[in-house]
Amino acid sequence: MSCWRGGEETRILVAPDSGAIPNSVGRLLSLRHPKSASTTCYLLNDGLLRELHWFKQPYSSWFLGDYVCEDGRLYTATPVDPVFVLLPIFEEARMKKGNDPGKFRQLDEILFVNGHPEYCHLISIAENCMQLVCDTKEIGSSKFFRLDDSKVLAWLHCKEKGKSESKTKNTGKQQAKKNKVETESRNIKEMFSRVTRSKRN
Structure with a gap:
């Protein structure tokens, strides 16, 4: 848990401590929420969003x-896959029309978003993660990206499959626990039955 004091305001944030890793600096970014497009605050720290x-x-x-901080709000930083955050930006940037797959563009062009200049801090993350859902071309030392619908669907399928497997594992654990409780309950009942029968005899 970290405390930040800036000017007249103090905030409490629950997040990994950037001070634990040398030369690590956390940065607050105002980005568009991928679902609502409303401005949302994100924390970029150690290459994670x-x-x-x-x-x-x-x-x-x-x-x-x-010191007493009057603002009792508790801020938490929840990990988010940057692909989700960047998908709408890459979708707009390719300028797709009809069946045309759209244009290849460089990352600095794609991440130049009017009203949200802080997307430029995501260039290194975008270069690594967006190759999963984009076609890429290299011309000389320049790399160009274009969102690919089939890759996006494959990526979403993998995400959903991962969630399903996680749910299945959790369900399996819950069922095993339930079976164990039922078995122990039967064993206890049988034990009491034997004790009761032996007392009668």
Whole structure:
């Protein structure tokens, strides 16, 4: 948990401590939410992107040493796959019309988003992760990207499959636990039955 004091405001943020890794600097970014397109705050830290959420109970505050923070909100940083955040940007950038797959463009062009200049901080992340869902071309030292529908669908399928497998594993564990409880319950009942029969005899 970190405390940030800036000017007159203090905030409590639950996130990995960037101070634990040398030369690591966290950066707050205002980006478009992939679903609503509304401006949302993200934390970029150690090459990982996290979405910020906040929670506040009425009449809450924080005690920080000998200081009282009146704003009792708790901010959390939740990991998010940057592909989800970047998909709408890459979709717009290819300027697809009808059956035309659209244009190849360089990352600095794609991530130049009016009103959201902080997308430029995602260039290194985008270069690594967006190759999963894009066709790429290299001309000299320049690399060009274009979103590919079939790759996006394959990526989404893998994501959904991963969730399904995770759910199946959890369901399997729950079923095993339930079976164990039922077995133990039967064993206890049988034990009491034997004790009761032996007392009668």
